[in-house]
Amino acid sequence: MATVVPARRRRADSFRTETQSFRIHEDVPSTEDTEMNESAPQEDDDVEEEGEPVDEDGQKSEYSDSSEEEGAEDDRVIEDMEKLQNCFAGFRQKYRLIKRIGEGTFSTVYKAEDLLYDSYDNSWDLDRETEKWTPPPLKSFPSQSSATLDYQSQSQRRRRPKYVAIKKIYVTSSPSRILNELELLHDLRGCQSVCPLITAFRWTDQVVAILPYFRHSDFREYFRNMTVPDIAIYMRSLFTALASVHSRNILHRDIKPTNFLYDPASRRGVLVDFGLAEREGYDCKPCVCHDDPATRKSKLRPLINGEAKKGYPREDTRPSRRANRAGTRGFRAPEVLFKCTEQTTKIDIWSAGVILLTILSRRFPFFNSADDVEAMIEIATIFGRRRMQVAALLHGCMLETTIPTIGTSGFSFEGIILWSTSRNEQKDQLADDEKLAVDFLNRCMEMDPSRRISAEEALEHEFLRLGLDESVEGTSEAGDDDEMDILKA
Template identity: 40%
Template sequence: MAVASSDGEYEDDPESYHSGDSEEYQMDHRPWLERTAVKRDIQDLYTVKGLYNPSLGLYRYRVVDRLGEGTFSSVYLAYDSLHNLHNNVYWLPEETKSPVGNLCVETGHQVALKKILVTSSPERVENELSILENLRGCRNVSPLVTAFRDDDQVIIVLPFHACDDFRYFYRLMDPPKIRAYMTCLLRALKDIHARGIIHRDVKPANFLFDYESGHGVLVDFGLAERYQSPREATCQHEPATRSHLHGQRCRTDDTLTVEQAVYDARKRSRAGEGKVGFRQEDARPAVKTNRAGTRGFRAPEVLFKCPDQTVAIDVWSAGVILLSILSHKFPVFNSSDDVEALMEIAALFGRNSMQRCAMLHNRTFISNVPTLDEPPESLASLILRLNPHLYTPHQPDPTPEEALEHILAVDCALDLCAKLLHVDSTRRITAAQALRHRFLGNAEDDGPDEQLDPTEGKCGLLHRWVDGQRG
């Protein structure tokens, strides 16, 4: 590894990079050839000066493995050697606030180091750090421990959360496990939405769930943004407010024009003029809006390029996850572009639903695919077609009471899934309402929705304009 000399400069350690030299790492789960590449990556990380504490003459973080790689960052498992020198109560879980916990005198406390790739824009990095700072205290959200910079290299320190791969357990989940998973996810969304934050990339890979303990945390706010309410409606729905986080339908000066455009498009389609599809040379101005997210989890309003996207897009993504769990199919949507993604959604909800959804965002949806006129009778019927054993209890010999309890729980889960996946964003259930749904309802979430004081400074731009008045 790289070590620091007495004058603070870094020197190369003659230690071998051979894949068998793993005493200082935790890579037994990796093939030998893969270990070499990961070790070289870790050595490059040690060149960041913030990892070394010159006053104590030791590395603050001892990196032992790489947890994952993404488009904009890489995440590493490390031990905080100086953990005992700081007050870490605010981010440690309850079970680790005792002197024992995950703390080891020789190694320190486990943390995750997120290395932002140098190709990321400074504005993007600043936005992520600012949002993480604003989300302190949110339930089921991985909190910011600290961050440091070395020239153009930024390292974000986060708690390490033990988790399981969604692909290995989503088909094994019974109603209690599904309830625990969705409760943790929706609590995280409720808390961040109350602070005016849209995650924009909710998916299983960004929700770390420990199957055994039933606890999960939302991570990776690299694409997150603060909701900025427009001064006036830009679509056929009002901007979001604290009392209506997903906005409300409304009529604008453009309503009649949009309705006429939809009527004309339907008329041309029925007349069989053959003008359904893409124009080879489209002179219309391009619509620019935020389309950030992962394919298969983007809400219809994102695909329709709605300029006023609310926190409802995160709720849709949570519904897609629940749909995967119930249907035993992952990923549910696997399109390569936005048009195919819209067609996948239309295959579930039908042509008429998508046309109404498009009109809500000042768009038209026209297709000559005949099967769109015959969508599944309901979302529940489609799920049962994909997973015919959904109503079968997981116990080997269930009692009549256990079987009835399982059936009722599945009914409630199907109802919640349909409410999370409403194509009309203004009618889609909020995270707070979902937590009060009969499938998830519990005493902790039965109270009134959180109403934050604008003077607390936790909601950023959300309270500049609230219900038409300056906050």
């Protein structure tokens, strides 16, 4: 790696704005050759792009903090950490790897101490202005020697270590996928509630991205205890991030709890993992859902007037349809399931709505389908067969089912929430603030993406304005006992 530069120089010097792009810093040769990670799955364009391994709840994450102690890492993880440190010259002088905090299909994320934090510009650090590095002065006694006082003075000036997340991207990832993720993160720098890219570097085919480390809690540990104002604050932070991302015409494509790192103590969240993100309109073809109603009806008339036949035709003459289906099961929007070829940022709004439904119903995961067909059945069970058929026609598809549990009109979100929280639908009613949340949920989970609320509009909704006057207790560093320096008088 490059020699340490003068203080406060930006780490992003390797990025250049020439021709609206940037270069990834290439380090000097290492003494150890880069080894291909043979355990990482090969990439296939026809395979669902679900960037992480499944956890016990069926969800996936490449950036989920672990409660493991540093010494609890198994031998394989320690060996991988050693390989990473040896792969890049000068790595050990800049970062100290602590533990693995996530592993996905295309990458592994480690927590590390930033040893040269004070040597660079750290405008990405949200806490740098509010942190108080020096503790209160110790009371001195006449009996204390000058050497003891000098040692205490130096100890008082010591700051707590600063951490970063180091994302090692597997060599099996497509170079275009890697470049796309880094370019999008670079473009999103400075966006509120969005994880910024500090820097990135590579040697041969090994790429490493340096990201801020955000202290957060496991979604499963706190979501069932959230009050409605707590939920509003959580969702407002998420939609603040989405508004920033969508304003730059970027689709995240993988909105879910494990990709939104939230700290209940500071009530602050940050959106991470842009491995599946892409720019709106990239590599897409026109879909009838963007036509006006009259044009759409004329195009779909043969499909509507034709006799629906059960089963699969022996010779299917219909043209094949290929669309991006990236995302995580249970969070995909209807247009993704129906293979809409012209998807918009509204797919992220649906996924955020699923998160809200999960919190309100106290059930995680709420949708637990094994494939797209089951996902359609789950959505149709809630919204009803009629609305699901209209949504299918919106994208030039037909939906027919004989499953008896799928009713014509479906169920209301209010009834689902009352049932799932063990309240009697006939006797109990939702509180006023819960009704606001349900109204907001209906706007987010609108089957027609053109009628679905946008992130900017969502921030003006009355529900997301709940709790704005409440004081925020604690800071993002509250309770962080990682390598704290305890000073005793």
